[in-house]
Amino acid sequence: MIHSGHVIKLPDNVDTDIIIPTQYMTLETIEEMVPYAFTPLRPDIPDKVRKGDILICGDNFGCGSSREQAPEIIKLLGFYCVIAKSFARIFYRNSVNNGLLVIENKKIYDRVKEGSKISIDLEMHQIQTYSGELIEFGDFPETVISIIDKGGLVNYYREMNMKDHS
Amino acid sequence: MLGLNFVDMTITEKILARAAKKNWTKPGEIITVAVDWCMTNDATTHVSIDIFNDKLNTKKIYDPDRTIFVIDHNVPSESIKTTQVQNKMRKFAKDYNIKLHDGEGICHQILLEKYVLPGQIVVAADSHTCSMGAIGAFGTGVGSTDFVGVMVTGKTWLKVPETIKFELEGQFAQGVYARDLILKIIGDIKTDGATYMAMEFGGPAIRKFTVDDRIVLCNLAVEAGAKNGIVEPDEVIEQYFKRIGRCYDKNMFFKSDTNCKYEKKHNYNLSILEPAIVSPHQVDNYDVVVKIEKDNIFIDQGFIGSCNNGRIEELRIASKILKNKKVKPKIKLIISPASRTVFLQALEEGLVEIFLNSGAIVLNPNCSVCWGACQAVLGEGEVMISTGTRNFKGRAGSPDSYIYLGSSATVAASCVAGKIVDPRNLIK
């Protein structure tokens, strides 16, 4: 399956305090937090993003606090996936657990601009830039892909528990 | 004594006459008085500063040495907005050489500890300025504009109030305190029972009241609508100033003349009083705790602190109940000493350790839970018993929360019991 979307670009070391600042984290629902996503750095993102857009980031994306609202909000904003040069550990796990597709790739960052359109082929493990350039990305561990495929850990365990009870 | 003997006057009238450089005054007269101290805190100073900056031509403070700024309401700050307001105050104080007390404790406590003397006039942008009457001074709260007026002219106009006299006799039974008395008084005369008037507390029993007790009485006078509360200064006040190492002038220890005119008189026999409980959402919604105990009012939070009940004596009372006992696990008992001085004394007396060992939460000196804007804010449906000054709807957080008022003993005992109880059960 091939997905196309427009790029929103972020630099290195975007931490989870930027993705969702602390003062909004006791709002009752994640939906209420969405308008405040990225406020310290890119307050334009919540209004700018369109469903299916692709977030392309530098190194160490999602570093800092383990707040899981970070990947949840990125997913709710409508991003199809996040491609980063590298991810912080807890953020990576949290994204997988929330069914947010995360792809680690060092090459794509310098080859795209904000607003440009790219396509992602999950089967072929390829990204195609607007200029037609093809960039390959690596395989996913089995555990990871099975959780993302199910839409996240909640679905994964819900299915498992339903099977156990039936 | 000054020549204030043309007419029999109450202590309030005498203080005002002297400040107006008159030989006598009477209720109803509008006079202009020189103000000895003017004070404002972080709840409203930014408004006063804006008025000063935007609306006045002269940019001069009448007497910076007699102007006090106190940051006490939101300490430490919980928001950018609060810090902006506080920084405005800090800058203004620095620019105009005004004394600033930043996070040292509640404004009224600081004024009483460090500045105010008997016979003086204190005007401040905070309603509980009536506390000053405890040491025989005249203190009244004003709004931001009025405050600016005092700050730049050193004077203000006042209508001389009529006085209601409260004659106190007898002595408190065990487990009953000055807090229970003032709550009963307000319950009797209601929240408009002393509107525009002076509440003078006297009678034989008052001589035995400590300074802390007198502050408890005068501080809540405004909750009955009063302009000021007052107690004639005496030996107790002399001893107090000697103890804290401050000079005083005995000539300023005014007393009401024997034949002075009181608008009303109320007599109270302290011996028959019982621990009070004031229910949501008005300060005059009074009853005795023993009567409502059967209602099993479970609580989520308790508060011991505020300008009314956050001093060493109230903390000692609470510590006697909390020693070797535990606050019910799910209850938050918040204790906030009224000032740094009180906190230090509580540390020295081992009270803070008792509080921590009982499972209480000890916060820094500030208005804290009473102000309800930044520390231990109540959520929906939560119930609190407090030694604060008010129990208005939403005062401590959610509009759907409930505040009961009681003495520090009642609060401590209720937090141990998990519901509102008469403290006498826990006092040996």
Next chain:
Amino acid sequence: MGYTLFEKIIRNHSSAKKLCVGSIVEVDVDRMMIHDFFTPFCIEKFHMMGFSRVKFPDRIVFIYDHLVPASFIGDYRHHKVAEEFASLQGIKNIHRHDGVCHQLMHEMGYIKSGDIVLGTDSHTTTYGALGVLATGIGYTEMAAVLGTGKLWLKIAPTIRIKIDGTLSEGTYSKDIILQILADISIDGANYKIIEFQGETIDKMSIASRLVLSNMSVEAGAKAGLIAPDAKTIQYLQKHGIKDDIDLIKSDDDAEYEAELNYRAEDFLPMVACPSSVDNCVHVCELSNIEIDQAFLGSCTNGRLEDLEIASKILRGKQVHPNVRFIVVPASIGVYREAIKKGIIELLVNAGVIINHPSCGLCAGRSGGILVDGENIISSNNRNFLGRMGGNEVNIYLGSPATVAASGLEGRIVDPRRYL
């Protein structure tokens, strides 16, 4: 080829026969900690996953620390939800206002060397200083662990950081970790284990070791480990651990992905400048950074040792009039000890605001929020953009000594002159 400390702990918790870096294993979890910031989300996910009972209620610890005291009307909900769940599930280990989670977990005897411990907080790595494989996970993951008692993880390579020699006066473990972060940067140990070894580590107090492990996550590490020794055993026993403690350590022939070696004498007082934890300089390179606020507290540096250093510097003196100096002890235990030793009295006399043990300003919700253009020197672990108020607040991180000395002077200074 020998095993690293990390690999040994994994082997003790997994049935996997072969362990190599990069492979994924499932491990049994000894202890799970959830703090109040995330209780509603974790509990919600637990139910959504279709679990009805937690697998091991005795292994779970609920700690309220981020929202103590409640600063906003919605805060109480986090505690209410936690109480209901704990009651239904028979979870008895609840700490409602005893201090910061990462201080209580070892002070209250919940962990011991060789355990695998998870927490819904990135600084769970703190307990690595006691030889515990401790790491932070998200609340969805934790919900799954509550239901199953297990976790999958990837076998990570270890970076060995060896420090020998003696620290100079006025230089502390906080300065060490800030220098390491400057050298390897905030993703320099991404997905890896950091293991601290060496003479300097051996000589360090437990409190100082905790600082190193606590901030290992700031380099992206999965865990920051220190092999247990006699000091560790003494500490754990003092805090209620009665079990025998196995002194596990990396084999002499264990393979490390990288090795860094330091001489303790080379460390200087360091400051992390805005807005990244690896943006570190020697404190003497900063001239005239006037500060508006100083904060001493947090799971990184809120212990008795830290308060003691501050009290030494502030003894008989006054905090600078332009500085709001806030101290929050990391636990009731620390607070009590500090009272007994006269430290609290000294600090209050110096003009410090002392608040009840909790995360305080480090959590960035309340407790001294700053506005744009203000500077703060703090003993906590993060200085991200917007962490303590406006986006243009400048957060500098330093050791307790640097914080105290700077609070005295009103600008960031080298603490060595004040000791």
